[in-house]
Amino acid sequence: MSVGATELVVRRGGTSRPVSSKRDQIGANKSVHEAKRLDAAVAYRLHRTNRLLLTHLARFLETSQHGLTPEKWFVLARIRDDGPLRQVELTDRALEDAPNVSRLVESLVVGGLVERSPDPDDRRSRILQLTASGAALAEELHERSMIERLRVFDGFSEADLAALVGALDRLEANVRPSLMSEAPA
Numbered sequence: 171m172s173v174g175a176t177e178l179v180v181r182r183g184g185t186s187r188p189v190s191s192k193r194d195q196i197g198a199n200k201s202v203h204e205a206k207r208l209d210a211a212v213a214y215r216l217h218r219t220n221r222l223l224l225t226h227l228a229r230f231l232e233t234s235q236h237g238l239t240p241e242k243w244f245v246l247a248r249i250r251d252d253g254p255l256r257q258v259e260l261t262d263r264a265l266e267d268a269p270n271v272s273r274l275v276e277s278l279v280v281g282g283l284v285e286r287s288p289d290p291d292d293r294r295s296r297i298l299q300l301t302a303s304g305a306a307l308a309e310e311l312h313e314r315s316m317i318e319r320l321r322v323f324d325g326f327s328e329a330d331l332a333a334l335v336g337a338l339d340r341l342e343a344n345v346r347p348s349l350m351s352e353a354p355a
Contacts, residue, residue, distance in 0.1 A: 216341075223322070224240050226322065227240045227243070228240055230314075230315070230318055231243055231311070234307070234310070234311060234314075236281075236307055237281070238311075241270070241274055242274055242277060242278060243311065245260060245271065245274045245275060245278060245284075246278060246283060246284070246300070246304060246307070246308050246311075247308060247311075247312065248260055249284060249298055249299065249300055249304075249308075250300060250305065250308040250309070250312070253298060253299045253300060254297050254298060254299035255297070255298055255299075256289060256292075256295050256296070256297060256298070257271065257272070257275055257286070257295070257296050257298055258295065260275070260298075275298060278304070282301055282303055282304070283300065283301055283303060283304030283307060284298055284299070284300060284301065284304055285298070285299055285300075285301050286298055287299070
């Protein structure tokens with residue numbers, strides 16, 4: 171099934187109706203960029219889908235009974251993938267998330283999943299790596315999440331997924347420069 175052929179449901183005043191064509195999704199406008207209805211705006215649909223995926227992930231993580239939030243899982247997984255690494259490498263300057271990353275890392279350290287050690291090259295910096303229990307949990311959740319991804323992306327072909335990844339990469343490349351120029355130095 172291709173992404174463009176997906177049938178959607180738009181709710182209006184508590185009622186639902188199927189939307190079967192792109193023209194119906196954007197109304198009588200000539201371009202999706204001219205959509206007058208919020209439900210048809212691409213940015214809103216991305217936001218809504220992001221919230222759905224985060225809620226799904228939060229419920230998935232609840233089943234592990236380790237108290238991980240999606241944000242903590244992302245930090246744990248990044249350290250598993252790229253660690254050991256400096257804490258600053260987990261932050262995204264465009265999103266100004268250094269204080270949040272610090273709180274997440276502290277929670278993982280207190281939980282015994284991550285350990286901090288002095289950086290031999292920079293006394294102000296700390297190196298993060300998974301503890302044995304953190305590595306075991308990260309591996310367990312990674313294996314389970316691979317199975318869950320198959321459910322979430324059921325019906326998508328490899329070409330659909332490649333097109334989606336390409337579109338998301340292009341969107342990020344379009345937005346990131348404006349955030350970087352607005353971010354405080």
